[in-house]
Structures are given as C-alpha cells and as structure tokens.
Amino acid sequence: MPEPSAGRRPSGELEASVLAALWAAGGRPLTPADVQRELGTALARTTVTTILARLYEKGSVSRARSGRGYAYLPVQDSPGLAARRMRSELDKSASDDRGTVLARFVSGLGPDDEKVLRELLAQAGEAPAAAGDGHGHGTGNGRESVHGNGSHAGDRMGDEEVR
Incomplete structure (x- = not known):
C-alpha cells in the first residue's frame, strides 16, 4: 500500500477524528460544517462530507435531513464500534x-x-x-x-x- 503523501492523513485517521467529534457532541446531530468546526483543522468541507458519507456507508453513523444536506450521529459509542469492527x-x-x-x-x-x-x-x-x-x-x-x-x-x- 502506498505511503500517504506528506501532509495527508490516512483515511482511517480522518474517520477516527470525525467520529471523535461526533461523540464529543453528546448526541447532538452534526452537519459537515459543524464537524469541520469541531475538528479545528484545515480540512476542506468536501473532505469532511466524504468521510461522513463513507462512515454512513459502513453503518458507523446515521444521518438525517438537515436543510439541503444531512446531519450525522454515531450509531454506537467507541467501545461498541471497536467490538463491531x-x-x-x-x-x-x-x-x-x-x-x-x-x-x-x-x-x-x-x-x-x-x-x-x-x-x-x-x-x-x-x-x-x-x-x-x-x-x-x-x-x-x-x-x-x-x-x-x-x-x-x-x-x-x-x-x-x-x-
């Protein structure tokens, strides 16, 4: 598997960061913009949206309509997700x-x-x-x-x- 280029983080690391932001929200659904703000990084909103979509496809988060986009919630806490994996x-x-x-x-x-x-x-x-x-x-x-x-x-x- 190729090494990530300098300045890029592996997808798994990004997913873990996004999930951590969702867990920190304490059950409040977050939009991609909310997650981006919580992460406090220079990640593009499109990157955050892509990671959330991947987590949704994997069944790690649920989503609900929020305006024209979606708001996301984790389906399990961290130990539950680790056990599921x-x-x-x-x-x-x-x-x-x-x-x-x-x-x-x-x-x-x-x-x-x-x-x-x-x-x-x-x-x-x-x-x-x-x-x-x-x-x-x-x-x-x-x-x-x-x-x-x-x-x-x-x-x-x-x-x-x-x-």
Whole structure:
C-alpha cells in the first residue's frame, strides 16, 4: 500500500477524528460544517462530507435531513464500534479458521485483558443465550442483535428531517 503523501492523513485517521467529534457532541446531530468546526483543522468541507458519507456507508453513523444536506450521529459509542469492527474481522475469516483466529487473538492478550475476557466469558456462560445473537455473541452495547447478522433495528435513522 502506498505511503500517504506528506501532509495527508490516512483515511482511517480522518474517520477516527470525525467520529471523535461526533461523540464529543453528546448526541447532538452534526452537519459537515459543524464537524469541520469541531475538528479545528484545515480540512476542506468536501473532505469532511466524504468521510461522513463513507462512515454512513459502513453503518458507523446515521444521518438525517438537515436543510439541503444531512446531519450525522454515531450509531454506537467507541467501545461498541471497536467490538463491531472486531466481530466484522472475525466474520471475514473462513469458518474453519475462526478457532485459529480467536486462539491467536487470545494468545496476544496481556494478563489484564485476559482476566477481563475470562470474567466476561464466565458471565456469558451464566446468561441466557437470548442475550446475544443466538450463538452466545452479544455486542456489549446493550442493544443485542436479534437478526443474527450483527445489525440492529434502529441503527440507522433513515433520512428523517432534523429541525
């Protein structure tokens, strides 16, 4: 993959900055101009709009009509989004590789993370299977999936009018 040119930040870094601005808004929908102002950088509004559109396409933000454009909200908090990304990466693995992927993930954990994971697995063993997606996989965001594919009713607001 080519190195970003001097002065340019990788798309992932821009997405993280935009999401941080949305989370900092405390649930208030932000337009691209609002995000640009919150970032306080020399990013062009078109760049911010493009990043927001990409985040929308990925399902990381929802959008609602605001005048002639859109206002955006994150669909999950930072830990929820990280868990969703981890699950997405796991789902990309061939089914026979899942055990290997999980084993390598666990072997790379530090003692503190391993302890937390063991405690969470013990709690999950005590909880009814309905708390997750039917396979013991909850999302950890309090809005457990009933669709089996990780999607949640209400993740996207659609294109509703924001006033």
